Amino acid sequence: MSGDATTLPWWKGAAIYQIYPRSFMDSNGDGIGDLPGITSRLGHVASLGVDAIWISPFFTSPMKDFGYDVSDYRDVDPIFGELADFDALVSRAHELGLKVLIDQVYSHTSDEHSWFVESRSSRENPKADWYVWADAKPDGSPPSNWQSVFGGPAWTWDARRGQYYLHNFLNSQPQMNLHNRDVQDAVLDVMRFWLDRGVDGFRIDALNFAMHDPELKDNPPAPATDKQRTRPFDFQLKINNQSHADIPAFIERIRALTDEYNGIFTVAEVGGDDADVEMKAFTAGETHLNSAYGFDFLYADKLTPGLVCAALAHWPDEEGLGWPSWAFENHDAPRALSRWCKPEDREAFARLKAALLACLRGNIILYQGEELGLTQVDIPFEQLHDPEAIANWPLTLSRDGARTPMPWEMCDCGGFGSETPWLPLGEDNIGRAVEAQDKDDHSLLNHTRAMIALRKAHPALHHGAVGACEVSGDLLTLERVADGERIRAVFNLGAEPATLGSAMSSGTTIAAINGASPETLPPFAALVMQL
Structure with a gap:
C-alpha cells in the first residue's frame, strides 16, 4: 500500500528528468550533445527538484536508430565521449543529489554488434542461436507474416546463413533470442557492468518485444478501424512476434540481480494493444520490475478528464500490484503542447499540465525542455534524421520534431554549444530558453519547479x-x-x-x-x- 515516506524506497513517487544526449548540450562544438555537456548542465536539472535523471542511449552504435541500435553495450560512443566522461557524470549527479538511470535495449542489437557478426557467420558457431533465425518457406518467402514497426516485413534474408533473421524495427536491428539462457546471461552481465559503475537503475526499452513465439505462427489481422494506418504493422494483432508468456520469468532474473545492489530502480517501456496487462505482469509483487510506463498520454490527441481517470484506474493502491510511471512527452512522441491545445492557449495550458503531472499517483517523468514549454518543431524532409519519418513521409509525424536541441540562451544557436546543431532548434523554442525563464518568477520554468516542490511537500501527492x-x-x-x-x-x-x-x-x-x-x-x- 502507500506506506510512510520515511520507509519508502527513494523511487516511489519520484520525479525523473529524461535527457536525450544528442540534444541536451554540446561540449565540443561538433553539433551533437555529449556526456560532458550533460554534466555541465546538471545544475539546471537539480534546480528543478527532481530525484533522478534518465539518460537515453549513449552506447557505441552506428546510429541508424540513434543509439537504440547498440553495437557495444559496455562502451560509450565516441560522439558522446568515453567511459571516463560517464563516470564523471555519475559522480557529479550524485553530488547534486540526483540518481542516474540509463536506457537498456535488450530486445535487439545493431547488426554491427560482435554477437550478431558471429551469429550470422554460420549455423554452427557458439552464438548461432543468439538471434532469431528461420528458414524460408518452400516458396522462398519469409517464415511468417510479421511486420516491422518501421515498415515492411520483419524478416530479412541473409545469404551467409541462407536464412531469414527477425527484426521488429530496422533491418539493421536484429532481434536477440532471449529464450536462450546464454543470451539472458549476457545481457545480465551488461546490466552488472553498469551497476558496478554506480548507476541507480534502468529504463528498459521495448521490453514486450523481448521474446517471440518460437513456432513463428502468423499474426491475425487487426479489426477494422477509423484511424489512418500508415504502416503494415498497424494491420495486425501483434500476438506472436512479441509479448511471449516467458518474459516475466526473464524479468525475475533481472530483479534478482538488481536486488544484489542497494536502491536500484527499474522501469519498463511497454506499448502495444495489451500494454496494461503486460505492465501489470512485468511489475507484479516483489520479484519483478519496480515500475512500467505505457503510452496512455504520449500519443493522445487530446488531454481529457476521462483519459486521466481511466489511466489512473488501471493502477489502484492494492497489495501486489505494480507502481506506475507517467510521461506526457518523450523522445518518440510529439510535444504535448503541440497536440493538446491551440497555439494561443499554450502558456496557460503548459501551467495546467505541469500541475496535473505533479498530482498524479506514480512516478512522473519530465522530458527535457518540457519545463520550458517547448513545442514540436516542423523539420523539413531534407533535414530529417528519423528513419521512421523518412520511411513513412509525410503521414508519420517526425520524432525529430521532439528531439530538437535544448535552448539554454537567447541566441541563434540557443547556447547549445555549436553554431550548427544536428537539428534546428526552432525559432519559437529559442524564445523559451532557460536564460529567459530562469530569473522570471512567473515563468513556466519556475512554475514547474514550484509544482515539483508542492508534490514533494505533500505525502498525499507524492505517494498517496x-x-x-x-x-x-x-x-x-x-x-x-x-x-x-x-x-x-x-x-x-x-x-x-x-x-x-x-x-x-x-x-x-x-x-x-x-x-x-x-x-x-x-x-x-x-x-x-x-x-
Whole structure:
C-alpha cells in the first residue's frame, strides 16, 4: 500500500528528468550533445527538484536508430565521449543529489554488434542461436507474416546463413533470442557492468518485444478501424512476434540481480494493444520490475478528464500490484503542447499540465525542455534524421520534431554549444530558453519547479492513493490520500470558465493556477486544496 515516506524506497513517487544526449548540450562544438555537456548542465536539472535523471542511449552504435541500435553495450560512443566522461557524470549527479538511470535495449542489437557478426557467420558457431533465425518457406518467402514497426516485413534474408533473421524495427536491428539462457546471461552481465559503475537503475526499452513465439505462427489481422494506418504493422494483432508468456520469468532474473545492489530502480517501456496487462505482469509483487510506463498520454490527441481517470484506474493502491510511471512527452512522441491545445492557449495550458503531472499517483517523468514549454518543431524532409519519418513521409509525424536541441540562451544557436546543431532548434523554442525563464518568477520554468516542490511537500501527492477521480464535462477532480493527509485538486481542461460547487468551499488552498479560486476556474485553471 502507500506506506510512510520515511520507509519508502527513494523511487516511489519520484520525479525523473529524461535527457536525450544528442540534444541536451554540446561540449565540443561538433553539433551533437555529449556526456560532458550533460554534466555541465546538471545544475539546471537539480534546480528543478527532481530525484533522478534518465539518460537515453549513449552506447557505441552506428546510429541508424540513434543509439537504440547498440553495437557495444559496455562502451560509450565516441560522439558522446568515453567511459571516463560517464563516470564523471555519475559522480557529479550524485553530488547534486540526483540518481542516474540509463536506457537498456535488450530486445535487439545493431547488426554491427560482435554477437550478431558471429551469429550470422554460420549455423554452427557458439552464438548461432543468439538471434532469431528461420528458414524460408518452400516458396522462398519469409517464415511468417510479421511486420516491422518501421515498415515492411520483419524478416530479412541473409545469404551467409541462407536464412531469414527477425527484426521488429530496422533491418539493421536484429532481434536477440532471449529464450536462450546464454543470451539472458549476457545481457545480465551488461546490466552488472553498469551497476558496478554506480548507476541507480534502468529504463528498459521495448521490453514486450523481448521474446517471440518460437513456432513463428502468423499474426491475425487487426479489426477494422477509423484511424489512418500508415504502416503494415498497424494491420495486425501483434500476438506472436512479441509479448511471449516467458518474459516475466526473464524479468525475475533481472530483479534478482538488481536486488544484489542497494536502491536500484527499474522501469519498463511497454506499448502495444495489451500494454496494461503486460505492465501489470512485468511489475507484479516483489520479484519483478519496480515500475512500467505505457503510452496512455504520449500519443493522445487530446488531454481529457476521462483519459486521466481511466489511466489512473488501471493502477489502484492494492497489495501486489505494480507502481506506475507517467510521461506526457518523450523522445518518440510529439510535444504535448503541440497536440493538446491551440497555439494561443499554450502558456496557460503548459501551467495546467505541469500541475496535473505533479498530482498524479506514480512516478512522473519530465522530458527535457518540457519545463520550458517547448513545442514540436516542423523539420523539413531534407533535414530529417528519423528513419521512421523518412520511411513513412509525410503521414508519420517526425520524432525529430521532439528531439530538437535544448535552448539554454537567447541566441541563434540557443547556447547549445555549436553554431550548427544536428537539428534546428526552432525559432519559437529559442524564445523559451532557460536564460529567459530562469530569473522570471512567473515563468513556466519556475512554475514547474514550484509544482515539483508542492508534490514533494505533500505525502498525499507524492505517494498517496487515489481517493477519487471524477469527470464532469471538462472538469477533472482528483483526490489523493496518504499519512493522514487528504488533498483535492480540480482542473479545468476546457477553454470556457467553470463554476465550482461546494466541493471546494472548505479547505486550504495550496496552489491556484491561472487565476483559479474556490468559486471559479478560468479556462485551463487548476486549484489544489488541502482538506
